[in-house]
Amino acid sequence: MSTFHALVPAAGFGARMGHALPKQYLPLCGQPMIFHALQTLCACPDISTVFVVLAPDDTLFHTYDWSSLGDKLQPLFCGGEKRAETVLNGLLLSELEADDWVLVHDAARPCLTQTHLSHLIAELRDDAVGGLLAVPVADTLKRATNEQRVLQTESRDQLWQAQTPQMFRAGLLAHALQQCRAVTDEASAIEFLGFAPKLVSSDARNFKVTYPQDLLLAAALMNAEWDS
Numbered sequence: 362m363s364t365f366h367a368l369v370p371a372a373g374f375g376a377r378m379g380h381a382l383p384k385q386y387l388p389l390c391g392q393p394m395i396f397h398a399l400q401t402l403c404a405c406p407d408i409s410t411v412f413v414v415l416a417p418d419d420t421l422f423h424t425y426d427w428s429s430l431g432d433k434l435q436p437l438f439c440g441g442e443k444r445a446e447t448v449l450n451g452l453l454l455s456e457l458e459a460d461d462w463v464l465v466h467d468a469a470r471p472c473l474t475q476t477h478l479s480h481l482i483a484e485l486r487d488d489a490v491g492g493l494l495a496v497p498v499a500d501t502l503k504r505a506t507n508e509q510r511v512l513q514t515e516s517r518d519q520l521w522q523a524q525t526p527q528m529f530r531a532g533l534l535a536h537a538l539q540q541c542r543a544v545t546d547e548a549s550a551i552e553f554l555g556f557a558p559k560l561v562s563s564d565a566r567n568f569k570v571t572y573p574q575d576l577l578l579a580a581a582l583m584n585a586e587w588d589s
Contacts, residue, residue: 363460364409365482367402367526370447371395371468372416372440385468386421389576390583393425397471397583403430405478408464414451416440448547449538452531459532462486465547466526469570472582473526477567481528484561491529492559493548494567495521521560523548524567529558 371385385395395413402411411433415422419438427434439454440447448465457463464481466473477494485492502515527547529537537550544550548558570579 363458363462363530365407365462365464366455366457366531367405367408367411367464367466368448368451368455369395369398369402369411369413369466369468370440370444370451371413372419372447373444383421384570386425387576389471390580394471394570394576394579395468396425396427396430398466398468398473399427399430399434401473401475401478402464402466403433405475407478407482408433410435410455412437412451412455413468414440414447443542444546445538445542445544445550449535449542452535452538455531457531459530461531462491462528463531463534464526464528465534467569470525470567471570471579472566472568474566477563478526480563481526481561485528485559488559490551490556490558491527491533492561493527493546494524494563495560496524496563496565497521524563524569527558 373383386393389397399411399413402408412435414437417438417440422436437451437454439450441450452463481494498517498520502517504512504515506512523546529547529551533551534547537554538547541550541553544553551558566582568575570576
């Protein structure tokens with residue numbers, strides 16, 4: 362029987378945040394930002410192990426107290442220059458069974474909930490390919506010129522904004538990333554092999570912290586009363 366594991370790539374820096382600390386360690390509600398995603402993943406009863414893949418020279422991880430997360434958390438100091446390399450290195454070092462499910466989640470999506478996780482796993486656990494959380498694009502999309510003027514308006518019909526976790530079999534995902542490393546998410550590597558990942562409907566709470574003001578929004582969401 363297949364088991365479920367989570368993998369959080371956290372070897373990058375997040376230069377757009379404009380901070381001396383790597384983005385995953387920026388403070389959010391009294392904890393480093395990555396803590397919140399790890400806490401949610403570790404608390405999921407379906408998930409057996411939560412791998413966090415860090416840069417080989419990361420000296421910050423062990424300066425924090427992770428004991429409240431239990432024994433599921435396993436740090437791997439094998440991150441690469443790019444996301445795809447980090448995820449692949451984590452998969453190879455974790456030595457998971459090929460048929461095990463892996464949920465790859467961004468460290469910078471701290472507002473992930475158990476509702477998101479249970480919905481994703483329920484939708485994909487019997488799927489032949491796997492898939493990802495995503496939301497239909499709601500805003501009007503403009504394609505720009507090099508001078509940042511509108512070139513044209515793009516149709517948003519059938520367009521979705523990808524989120525994480527992205528859930529695939531460990532063997533298939535490792536093979537896909539070995540074949541195609543110039544990708545910004547795992548689904549793109551699976552698509553490169555000719556498969557069609559399933560889009561699982563999510564919501565805007567599971568957004569990615571990219572700019573400094575996003576931390577304020579994340580804090581507001583986490584302090585509000587909402588279904589976790």
